[in-house]
Amino acid sequence: MNSERQTRQEKIDLQLGRAGWAVGSRRLVEKFICLAHLDNFPWPDTTEKQQTTIEAAAQAVLYARTKHPTSTIADLYDPLTMPPELVRAHQVLDRAVDAAYGKTAFNTEA
Secondary structure, three states: OHHHHHHHHHHHHHHHOOOOOOOOOOOHHHHHHHHHHHOOOOOOOOOHHHHHHHHHHHHHHHHHHHOOOOOOHHHHOOOOOOOHHHHHHHHHHHHHHHHHHOOOOOOOOO
């Protein structure tokens, strides 16, 4: 189980660009920003079902973006023109993440 969870985390790391530094890459700064942001955010202990639900919801967000290949991120996330399927995908992801956190307060400071 621990090995399976580690493999799952490695897969998520790769998808989020947290796999490591690419020497000579122009995305080096973007990867650093991604690492600095994500690694400092407290993440709850989740069940296998919660992980699967969150992963599926995150993939749905990415899939909704692919339906608009000519749109920039700014276009996709403009509140006035955001595609309805992307809005729905984010709502599902938000609910899945909220469920993982539950109603407990944070005990630590980031």
